Amino acid sequence: GAGVSQSPSNKVTEKGKDVELRCDPISGHTALYWYRQSLGQGLEFLIYFQGNSAPDKSGLPSDRFSAERTGGSVSTLTIQRTQQEDSAVYLCASSPQSKGIEQYFGPGTRLTVT
Amino acid sequence: GQQVMQIPQYQHVQEGEDFTTYCNSSTTLSNIQWYKQRPGGHPVFLIQLVKSGEVKKQKRLTFQFGEAKKNSSLHITATQTTDVGTYFCAGTMDTGRRALTFGSGTRLQVQP
Numbered sequence: 001g002a003g004v005s006q007s008p009s010n011k012v013t014e015k016g017k018d019v020e021l022r023c024d025p026i027s028g029h030t031a032l033y034w035y036r037q038s039l040g041q042g043l044e045f046l047i048y049f050q051g052n053s054a055p056d057k058s059g060l061p062s063d064r065f066s067a068e069r070t071g072g073s074v075s076t077l078t079i080q081r082t083q084q085e086d087s088a089v090y091l092c093a094s095s096p097q098s099k100g101i102e103q104y105f106g107p108g109t110r111l112t113v114t
Numbered sequence: 115g116q117q118v119m120q121i122p123q124y125q126h127v128q129e130g131e132d133f134t135t136y137c138n139s140s141t142t143l144s145n146i147q148w149y150k151q152r153p154g155g156h157p158v159f160l161i162q163l164v165k166s167g168e169v170k171k172q173k174r175l176t177f178q179f180g181e182a183k184k185n186s187s188l189h190i191t192a193t194q195t196t197d198v199g200t201y202f203c204a205g206t207m208d209t210g211r212r213a214l215t216f217g218s219g220t221r222l223q224v225q226p
Contacts, residue, residue, distance in 0.1 A: 035216075042218040043157070043202065091156060102147060102159040103204075103214060 002026065004106035006092050012112045013082055021077045021109045025094030032075050033103060034067055035091045043091065049075065050097075082113045118205050120217035128225050133190040135220035137203035144206045146179055146186045147214065152199040160188075193224045 005024045013019050025032050034046040045059035049069045060066070064082075069075040079086055089110050093103040117140045127133050137146065145164045149157040161170055163179035163186065170177045176189045186203055200221045204214040 033214075040221070043216040045216070093157075102162060103157075105156040105158070107156055 004092055004094050004104050006090075006106040006109050008109060009107065010110045010112075012114060015084060015113055016081055018078065018080045019082055019111065021079075021090050021092075021111070023075045023077070023092030023094075023106060025073065025075070025092070026104055027073075029094035029096050029104070030072065031095045031097060031101075031103075032069055033093045033095075034075070034077050035093065036088045037091055037108070038088045046077070046090075079111075082111075084113045087111055087113045118203060118215045118217040120203055120220050122220055123218065124221045124223070126223040126225065127193050129195060130192050133193050133197070133222055135188050135201050135203075135222075137186040137188075137205075137217050139184045139205050139207075139215075141184070141207055143183050146183075146206075147204045148177060148186075148188055149202045149204060149216075150199050151202065151219070155199075157202060190222075193222070195224050195226050197222060198224050 004026055007022045011019055030051045032049045035043040036046055037043055047060055047067045048056040064080045067075060067077045077090060089108040091108045092106045095101045095103045119138050121136050125133055145162055147162045148160040150160055151157045161172060161177050163170060163177055166183050167181045168179045174191045178187045180186060188201055190197055200219045202219045203217040206214055
């Protein structure tokens with residue numbers, strides 16, 4: 001079946017512009033996560049959605065970052081006034097529920113801020 | 115804060131040599147998962163350990179969960195070039211809402 005999809009796969013933007021990154025989780029998965037991975041680094045947790053509960057936003061690095069999940073499915077991560085340090089691969093993952101279940105990762109969006 | 119640390123950060127081995135990566139948590143984990151990320155790819159789930167002292171094997175890979183459920187290891191016997199990638203542990207804390215806290219990863223390079 002279809003896995004987690006993300007779009008775009010690559011995004012180049014100028015410093016100061018806003019960007020939107022999209023994640024389509026696996027159908028029926030109630031939990032959705034956003035991570036950021038800089039080149040050669042580990043996974044930095046950004047935000048976590050679980051069903052209708054309030055999202056865990058504790059990993060968002062600044063108020064320029066926000067995310068929403070509409071209808072419990074598709075999620076959009078928005079970065080306002082992008083900075084060069086925002087350049088990274090943004091990974092989305094979903095799982096059937098919250099704790100104790102493997103996460104299925106999408107291919108990621110590579111963001112380059114020039 | 116709650117952290118999961120992994121060592122080493124990087125290991126370069128000759129094909130056929132063994133490899134081990136270690137994962138340590140500052141708090142007790144209810145379970146631990148391991149993921150592999152190939153160069154240019156995304157993390158892919160390998161296994162989950164739940165019980166104290168649990169040991170699981172997948173062919174040449176052996177996974178252990180410590181008795182105190184605060185540490186874990188992944189051992190690869192007789193590495194092959196297909197083992198190249200970054201191995202991440204990820205733990206579920208007993209407390210807190212977030213499902214997984216990822217370790218920093220160990221990048222494995224295997225020289226043929």
